[in-house]
Amino acid sequence: MEGLQMKGDGEERQTAYEIGVVIPKKYIAKQRNAECDCVEVLVNEFEEAGLIVDRVFGLHDQFIKLAAPLEILGRAAAELQMKKRTHIGVDLHFEWDEVEAFIRQPDGSLFSWCERFHCYRHIIYGIVNKDETIISLKCDHKEVHWEVGEPLLRKLEAEGIVKEVFPLHDEIKRKKLLRSWALNWWDFTNQPIDEIYSYFGMKVATYFAFLGMYTRWLLFPAVLGLILQWIDFGTLQLLVLPVFFVLIISWAVLFFQFWKRKNSALLARWHISYSIGADSRYKYLEQEWSSFQSPVELIRKWGTDNTKHEKKVLQRDEWFGRMVRFRNDAIIILSIICLQLPFELAYAHLYEVLASDLMKFGLTAAYLFVIQYFTRVGGKISVSLIKYEKNKNIEYRARSLVYKVFGLYFMQTYIGVFYHALLHRDFETLRIVLIQRLVVSEVLQTLMESSLPYLKYSYRKFRAVRNKKKREKGSSAGKTQFISRVEKEYLKPAYSASIGEEVEDGLFDDILELALQFGMIMMFACAFPLAFAFAALTNITRIRAEALKLLVMFRRPIPRAAATIGAWLSIFQFLIVMSICTNCVLLVCLYDQEGNWNISPGLAAILIMEHVLLLIKVGFSRIVPEEPEWVRANRMKNATQAQDMCSKQLLRTISGGEKMFGAWQKDE
Numbered sequence: 001m002e003g004l005q006m007k008g009d010g011e012e013r014q015t016a017y018e019i020g021v022v023i024p025k026k027y028i029a030k031q032r033n034a035e036c037d038c039v040e041v042l043v044n045e046f047e048e049a050g051l052i053v054d055r056v057f058g059l060h061d062q063f064i065k066l067a068a069p070l071e072i073l074g075r076a077a078a079e080l081q082m083k084k085r086t087h088i089g090v091d092l093h094f095e096w097d098e099v100e101a102f103i104r105q106p107d108g109s110l111f112s113w114c115e116r117f118h119c120y121r122h123i124i125y126g127i128v129n130k131d132e133t134i135i136s137l138k139c140d141h142k143e144v145h146w147e148v149g150e151p152l153l154r155k156l157e158a159e160g161i162v163k164e165v166f167p168l169h170d171e172i173k174r175k176k177l178l179r180s181w182a183l184n185w186w187d188f189t190n191q192p193i194d195e196i197y198s199y200f201g202m203k204v205a206t207y208f209a210f211l212g213m214y215t216r217w218l219l220f221p222a223v224l225g226l227i228l229q230w231i232d233f234g235t236l237q238l239l240v241l242p243v244f245f246v247l248i249i250s251w252a253v254l255f256f257q258f259w260k261r262k263n264s265a266l267l268a269r270w271h272i273s274y275s276i277g278a279d280s281r282y283k284y285l286e287q288e289w290s291s292f293q294s295p296v297e298l299i300r301k302w303g304t305d306n307t308k309h310e311k312k313v314l315q316r317d318e319w320f321g322r323m324v325r326f327r328n329d330a331i332i333i334l335s336i337i338c339l340q341l342p343f344e345l346a347y348a349h350l351y352e353v354l355a356s357d358l359m360k361f362g363l364t365a366a367y368l369f370v371i372q373y374f375t376r377v378g379g380k381i382s383v384s385l386i387k388y389e390k391n392k393n394i395e396y397r398a399r400s401l402v403y404k405v406f407g408l409y410f411m412q413t414y415i416g417v418f419y420h421a422l423l424h425r426d427f428e429t430l431r432i433v434l435i436q437r438l439v440v441s442e443v444l445q446t447l448m449e450s451s452l453p454y455l456k457y458s459y460r461k462f463r464a465v466r467n468k469k470k471r472e473k474g475s476s477a478g479k480t481q482f483i484s485r486v487e488k489e490y491l492k493p494a495y496s497a498s499i500g501e502e503v504e505d506g507l508f509d510d511i512l513e514l515a516l517q518f519g520m521i522m523m524f525a526c527a528f529p530l531a532f533a534f535a536a537l538t539n540i541t542r543i544r545a546e547a548l549k550l551l552v553m554f555r556r557p558i559p560r561a562a563a564t565i566g567a568w569l570s571i572f573q574f575l576i577v578m579s580i581c582t583n584c585v586l587l588v589c590l591y592d593q594e595g596n597w598n599i600s601p602g603l604a605a606i607l608i609m610e611h612v613l614l615l616i617k618v619g620f621s622r623i624v625p626e627e628p629e630w631v632r633a634n635r636m637k638n639a640t641q642a643q644d645m646c647s648k649q650l651l652r653t654i655s656g657g658e659k660m661f662g663a664w665q666k667d668e
Helices: 036-048 070-079 096-101 111-125 152-158 171-182 194-200 202-217 220-228 235-271 295-302 306-351 357-388 396-424 425-474 485-491 507-522 533-554 565-594 597-623 629-656 658-667
Strands: 004-006 011-012 019-024 052-057 061-067 083-085 091-093 134-139 140-148 164-167
Touching: 019 111, 019 485, 036 134, 036 152, 036 306, 061 485, 070 096, 070 111, 091 096, 111 194, 111 597, 140 152, 164 485, 171 194, 171 533, 194 202, 202 220, 202 235, 202 507, 202 533, 202 658, 220 235, 220 533, 235 565, 235 597, 306 357, 396 425, 396 507, 396 565, 425 485, 425 507, 425 533, 507 533, 507 565, 565 597
Parallel strands: none
Antiparallel strands: 004 011, 019 061, 019 164, 052 061, 083 091, 134 140
């Protein structure tokens, strides 16, 4: 919510603080309003910038809570030239004086959480030394030189005076989401997506919309799997399995087509432009039309051909970047082949050789522990490698990271299952392995994800209280308690990815688990149809568990802009193609095991079925449009309006600058 939000009668009310700044207590001046003290100067600068400041003293640190009036956020958005949807359907640079022209969010606020956070960062990191001389600041007997034009907060962070800046939970909205989302088990897969978008931002809301729709669609194959498990079809089993497999592939293809439609509808409902231009901006001749450049500038840019050197530089950088990405991909592939593949095959072979179930369980536990550490290290290496790639933007960097990390986890998750399925053709052992991976691993992973953040928070809380008592040497008669909720939030772990907080947030791990689960149930569907029922039950629990994790166990995540699930959609499509191949091989092995088919007809059948299913995949992708008709109509309407406005503005500019244009032609 904005710092100050208008009520229906025009009255303003103060809302929750949204940003927290952490400062160690040793840097707090003993006397308030001490001149040249770093912290006091920082607080004064925050107040002069128009922010609402509240200072809270904790056990070891001081916390500065920040809120902003709506006007301050609006003027910051105007300085950032933030684009927002207007009532005529066109995205324009925000102007505070024309605030009524812009559409509000689904919850009635003017700015989304992502936009507000961006404005807060612009305000607090935009405080610079505007004097003509260096300002000397003092803090804990240390002198800090604030250079001319240097951001104050960056300087204090570099000096260690400011420990961290993090977003704060809004207690009113958080408790409302707890009741309507995390603790509302009666709705199963239904979720308040608009409220999630307003509170957490676009990326989190998109993920939970995908998870809810995926879980809801899982009910169809789950029912089919239960029917195959409970009913004995006898000799018809060999005919039922291919039919089941064709239905599963059709289901998967249709699901992702309808997800694309739902995603488009959500973005349209949230007034987010995404189709025209990679950076969600309308462009005219590769220029932002809203900048309204004069025709002279346009012709200077497009009417001359003095860019041969620039073309050579761009081509060189393009191919150099491709070679670097190829080198990094080769490093990952070779590490999988030389290091991970022998380890995975050794585990699969030992599992097959051991006779005791207890020893197999111990081997699996040790394997899961070691391989999780191994793949996590591989993920961090992937993060280091992509830093040297010249990716065009953050989206390209994220795609490169997803492909590299998923390759590591793909090998770790499936190679043992492939070993049992394709080399030994031992379907009983294969089912046991699948049950272990789906049931035991899912349960343990859910418990670990739920318990580890709480244990980390409890340990940090216990250590903070213990250190406080040691400093007081037992002089405190009562029980040491936290002064404020802000300190409890600070002690909670950040919602970050296991491969690196600086690259991705915790959603990276969550959607990676979802993709691995999808691959497991799809690629071995014919061997264990009941897996879809396990996945459906697991995901129903996952929705509530991850909601609790976000609302209770972690700090409020930093909002990230992501209109879709990105490269993960390509991963899911790849898994569908892989499932066509693996299930065809499983069916051939099953028929040959029963003695009804020879291997030669089996090979012919696998080729026919594989091609038919691939045609089904391509056909359904064409039959079901990726965008609803009403979304397409609105998009075309907005594009037409943008083009008309651009054309009119250009015509007015041409008529007004005709003399200048003629003078430039004479000079040329």
